[in-house]
Amino acid sequence: MNAQQQIIAQVVNAWAAQNKRISTFFNKYDDDTYLNEVAPGRNRAVYLLGHLTAIADDMLSLLGLGDKLYPHLEEQFLRNPDRFFEETPGIEVLKESWQNVNAKLTEHFAQMNAGQWLEKHSRVTAEDFITDPTRNKLNVLLSRTTHTGYHMGQLTFLIQKELAV
């Protein structure tokens, strides 16, 4: 593995490590626990899992890797706030979707080389990409990794006895 490949592998690993934290968290407690708000007046944990799954699913199209696996999640978990819809998919269903979409992404990422990570993502025009070549697939990966960490910080608050730091 040359330096370039190693750097990309580490960035992909950082993304995978954040996903693993989320998976571990949602496998740790009874399903009912996740129906609570992470803090008073904030999103329920189940909503955040739906949100993270919808964001991951969206990466498939954003990175030009294929169609979304769960396009129906977009309306509820990306376009609307928690409790906008009366019904929420069950935790078990969301956990399976979360695993599946990350498995699919992982499969694609294993095939991608550094040059491909530097290609434009699907929502920037060729013209805009010339002006700002950092609007590429690597940038999507980096920002999605931090986004997952952001919500992991919030999910931690769900459990009363765990410290925040």
Add this chain to the structure above:
Amino acid sequence: MNAQQQIIAQVVNAWAAQNKRISTFFNKYDDDTYLNEVAPGRNRAVYLLGHLTAIADDMLSLLGLGDKLYPHLEEQFLRNPDRFFEETPGIEVLKESWQNVNAKLTEHFAQMNAGQWLEKHSRVTAEDFITDPTRNKLNVLLSRTTHTGYHMGQLTFLIQKELAV
């Protein structure tokens, strides 16, 4: 800029972008606001700023870039929980330290090439590094970036009218 340099630059930019979110957040409200807990029973915002500053300061030694600028922060913000000490540095003082340490790190990062990012960090032995060459400086940068995002997610909860997502 070759592909390798661009990749490193984007990872450094992702780190800088998270820092900027923290800076923006702490410049947005009255100083007194940050004396509140981000959620009931959780860390005060001022503690999280001290914590993030101490973590950033620690990167100087972890990355072999020099001595810490604010070694006294370690005891209060890395080794002990919020309110363990009766006194906390003022928000203005912490904000200045936060800016200074990040400016110092930014200065160093601008001089580092890809090969240097793949060097071992200062807290892994040469032997362990042979076994796992990902225990390098790049890994520190990636994990600190997500760590900042994690606490940014929590800080968002401080402000009642802002939505969590």
